[in-house]
Amino acid sequence: MSEVKQGRGYTEEHEWAEAANGRIRVGITDFAQVQLGDIVFVEFPQIGAEVEATQPMGSIESVKTVSELYSPVTGRVTKINEALLDAPELVNSDPYGEGWIAEVEVDGDAAEVVAGMLDAERYEAFITGK
Template identity: 45%
Template sequence: MDTLIPEGLFYTKDHEWARVEDGKARVGITDNAQHELGDIVYVELKPAGTTVKTGDALGTVESVKAVSEVYSPVGGVVAEVNVELDGSPELVNQDCYGKGWMVVIAFEGAGPSKTAGIMDAAAYKEYLAKEAK
């Protein structure tokens, strides 16, 4: 099964993605991350209004087998939280770039495009290939 890496998104080494929309960044975990975690049973996110720096924990994702932190790809304030994940954490497995999004962050400054360590789709694909070796 090929890992989905949509163009136009920004990616982190910890396997989060960010999509810039109207000066805000919508954030989730990548297809590779959801596949590695397996069946997700619980998602816990920082509430709206929380201020985060790049690399701060946004919450935890728990699968049957493992627990994993989600780190913020960008600094700013959590503007929106996907409350759907409360009742349907499996959305992260089913549609990680769509209905399985986690938070929207009102970022400061230039946003993820200029954040250190952030990759575009091609660079992330290369990173995954290297990680697999």
């Protein structure tokens, strides 16, 4: 069973979002990293790039496949997780912590944006089919 963390918003494309310091930190879920297998490369969005919810903002390459990384929110990329440049496997070992991918500044309240997404219970029901 994949881990689903409370206090985050989730998408049906298996990204998570967490409000932090007025911005939204973004990553892929534990379920997604298990499905992908060993992550070998992360293609990041450019800092300053405008991203749109549900649209591609980068990609994740694993030993099995290359998968699009979809933005869970609309806003401007303010930071990327540079640790993943040298250690993309952090996405596998700690998808909700050190394996985060980018931070996005949104219009309005970040916490409200996250609250409008799937919560942990609804995402868990989505991935388990229950």
